[in-house]
Amino acid sequence: MTLTNMPMGSDSSQTPPAQLLRREDFPQLLHALKKLGYQTLGPVVSQGAIQWKEIATPEDFPIGWKDRQEPGSYRLVPDPSPRFFNIVHGPESLKPLTFAPRETLLVLDRQDHTFSAKEIQPDTTPTAVLGVRACDLAGLGIQDQIFLHGTYPDPYYQQRRESLFLIAVNCTKAHSTCFCASMETGPKAQQGIDLSLTEADEDFLIEAGSAKGLKVLKQLTCAIASAERIKEDEERMAACAASQTRSLTKPNLPAALYEAHDHPRWDQVAARCLSCTNCTMVCPTCFCHGVEETPSLNFQQSEHTRVWDSCFTPDHGYIHGKNFRPTTKDRYRMWLTHKLASWIDQFGTSGCVGCGRCITWCPVGIDLTEEVHSLCKSTQ
Amino acid sequence: MVETHISPNRKQPRVAVVKFASCDGCQLSILNLEDDLLALGAAIDIAYFPEASSNMQEGPYDIAFVEGSITCPEDLPRILELRQQTTTLITIGACATSGGIQALRNWSDIAAFKQMVYPNPEYIQSLSTSTPISEHVTVNFELWGCPIDKQQLLRVITDLLQEVKPRIPIHSVCLDCKRQGHVCVLVAKGLPCLGPVTRTGCGAICPSMGRDCYGCFGPAEHDSVHPPGVPPNTTSLANQFHQHLQLIPVEMVRRFRGINGSVQSFSKESHAWEPKK
Numbered sequence: 001m002t003l004t005n006m007p008m009g010s011d012s013s014q015t016p017p018a019q020l021l022r023r024e025d026f027p028q029l030l031h032a033l034k035k036l037g038y039q040t041l042g043p044v045v046s047q048g049a050i051q052w053k054e055i056a057t058p059e060d061f062p063i064g065w066k067d068r069q070e071p072g073s074y075r076l077v078p079d080p081s082p083r084f085f086n087i088v089h090g091p092e093s094l095k096p097l098t099f100a101p102r103e104t105l106l107v108l109d110r111q112d113h114t115f116s117a118k119e120i121q122p123d124t125t126p127t128a129v130l131g132v133r134a135c136d137l138a139g140l141g142i143q144d145q146i147f148l149h150g151t152y153p154d155p156y157y158q159q160r161r162e163s164l165f166l167i168a169v170n171c172t173k174a175h176s177t178c179f180c181a182s183m184e185t186g187p188k189a190q191q192g193i194d195l196s197l198t199e200a201d202e203d204f205l206i207e208a209g210s211a212k213g214l215k216v217l218k219q220l221t222c223a224i225a226s227a228e229r230i231k232e233d234e235e236r237m238a239a240c241a242a243s244q245t246r247s248l249t250k251p252n253l254p255a256a257l258y259e260a261h262d263h264p265r266w267d268q269v270a271a272r273c274l275s276c277t278n279c280t281m282v283c284p285t286c287f288c289h290g291v292e293e294t295p296s297l298n299f300q301q302s303e304h305t306r307v308w309d310s311c312f313t314p315d316h317g318y319i320h321g322k323n324f325r326p327t328t329k330d331r332y333r334m335w336l337t338h339k340l341a342s343w344i345d346q347f348g349t350s351g352c353v354g355c356g357r358c359i360t361w362c363p364v365g366i367d368l369t370e371e372v373h374s375l376c377k378s379t380q
Numbered sequence: 381m382v383e384t385h386i387s388p389n390r391k392q393p394r395v396a397v398v399k400f401a402s403c404d405g406c407q408l409s410i411l412n413l414e415d416d417l418l419a420l421g422a423a424i425d426i427a428y429f430p431e432a433s434s435n436m437q438e439g440p441y442d443i444a445f446v447e448g449s450i451t452c453p454e455d456l457p458r459i460l461e462l463r464q465q466t467t468t469l470i471t472i473g474a475c476a477t478s479g480g481i482q483a484l485r486n487w488s489d490i491a492a493f494k495q496m497v498y499p500n501p502e503y504i505q506s507l508s509t510s511t512p513i514s515e516h517v518t519v520n521f522e523l524w525g526c527p528i529d530k531q532q533l534l535r536v537i538t539d540l541l542q543e544v545k546p547r548i549p550i551h552s553v554c555l556d557c558k559r560q561g562h563v564c565v566l567v568a569k570g571l572p573c574l575g576p577v578t579r580t581g582c583g584a585i586c587p588s589m590g591r592d593c594y595g596c597f598g599p600a601e602h603d604s605v606h607p608p609g610v611p612p613n614t615t616s617l618a619n620q621f622h623q624h625l626q627l628i629p630v631e632m633v634r635r636f637r638g639i640n641g642s643v644q645s646f647s648k649e650s651h652a653w654e655p656k657k
Contacts, residue, residue, distance in 0.1 A: 046563065073567060271615075276575070312551075363617065364619075
């Protein structure tokens with residue numbers, strides 16, 4: 001089966017019109033998902049941010065909060081808005097739900113002169129994710145390409161991916177760190193959606209993006225949305241795009257970065273970079289992983305475990321006897337050049353979706369858009 | 381009875397666990413291996429471990445785990461002798477590896493301390509500094525932490541039994557913190573977390589409790605035994621603490637002068653924030 005969500009199908013020849021779901025009827029959606037056997041995850045206040053956690057009732061949403069994001073800083077602050085999705089995003093994209101940060105793949109057992117390998121299957125409870133942003137979906141699309149569309153699809157990723165039911169929320173406000181508009185990934189959710197929502201104070205514009213989504217939508221008490229309302233929401237999204245202050249100039253990108261290989265700016269950013277890996281951990285597209293082998297003390301068993309890795313660790317560039325990226329400058333240059341330039345050569349798209357997480361969650365607030373602008377300026 | 385299946389030809393290495401100036405917490409980490417203790421006892425011959433047994437056998441030893449720092453005159457001949465008796469010498473914990481919390485004396489007047497604490501300070505034989513084992517003898521492997529991590533210890537023993545070079549990660553705490561799904565306490569709470577410049581191994585215990593890391597595993601990528609990686613960028617992190625988290629210079633000195641305050645990159649950073657004379 002294909003993993004891009006199935007289109008509506010020929011039986012529903014015309015796209016169903018957008019509907020309006022009143023805020024007080026929102027529990028119907030939670031109920032419908034539960035009836036279909038999904039566990040429902042959504043944004044929940046956790047550890048001073050939001051994380052994907054179980055949503056049982058609308059009270060679980062972070063109502064009364066908004067997020068304030070700046071380079072190197074994230075704060076939740078009280079806000080009188082009644083909205084469920086008033087917080088734009090937290091550190092987690094969809095990545096941890098599909099590409100597990102740590103998972104045992106195999107357990108090897110020794111028997112006399114041979115061994116057996118037991119495959120460990122991932123937990124694939126059908127999961128509905130409520131409140132997925134356009135940038136998260138774009139990131140998921142890129143990870144699908146890496147883990148599924150190559151010669152050897154990754155079965156662990158695939159099983160988790162197939163268990164997801166994705167409910168997007170279109171963005172109507174952006175942070176100073178957001179630049180999805182310039183990456184053409186948002187603010188409107190574009191790909192791989194089962195349902196999409198555009199939230200207003202009183203209600204939600206709700207649209208189906210797949211046959212699965214339509215099935216859920218049909219169970220809800222909705223009214224047909226007026227043309228004015230649809231236009232109004234489009235305008236709010238356009239305003240959100242226009243409000244974004246950061247951008248990446250794509251047209252010169254791969255070449256400009258290759259040409260900047262010896263630019264003095266790399267030394268300046270290396271003087272600030274901690275090589276701590278945080279940017280790569282929060283990035284929705286970074287896919288580096290390592291495999292650890294953990295033998296038992298009696299050498300009868302060994303666990304073969306995949307873990308998130310990062311091109312900022314000393315081991316990442318280590319081959320036998322030699323580290324070919326020994327300095328932070330080497331590592332930062334490798335990361336940025338791969339993300340924005342050689343990624344295009346490798347996969348045909350940029351590795352950046354413009355979510356701005358690497359800017360917010362860098363402990364010292366390094367801003368990749370600022371770095372790119374400086375690197376693309378001539379030094380003469 | 382524990383089945384070990386280790387080939388009968390495999391020689392059990394003779395192991396010593398030796399203490400210098402320390403709190404014994406790292407030795408307790410060995411005894412706290414609980415589930416693995418019986419298998420461990422079957423795999424190695426514990427020849428000398430006063431914390432665990434009064435049967436203290438003389439050397440030579442294949443492996444010695446050394447806890448504690450050098451703080452007294454009589455420590456010096458003792459560590460030299462142990463080195464001569466030992467094939468593979470491994471330091472366990474911050475004290476043995478970097479001088480430990482007691483190395484704070486390196487910035488103070490030890491004679492004044494003695495005067496203050498003891499009625500007859502002339503009886504106290506104490507060096508003016510606390511120094512790591514590697515300043516006195518060759519160390520073959522270092523286990524950092526206050527205390528060490530049980531799983532790292534077990535891994536090193538497992539690797540030595542297999543006669544492979546032990547390898548433990550030397551990257552920052554952040555990578556393991558994020559693998560575990562913790563939200564960054566520095567970015568989301570403004571806490572002066574040392575995680576970005578601290579070596580992994582603890583399992584990100586403090587951030588998992590909403591606290592800031594205080595560097596008890598020492599500097600990331602730093603290792604006085606194996607070729608170093610990049611010295612951690614303490615300067616950039618310290619500037620962030622000062623400019624954005626409003627830490628004043630005396631707080632910066634204390635932040636970097638803690639359990640591993642004597643190790644080069646942390647000590648250099650704390651010096652940089654001392655009031656200029």
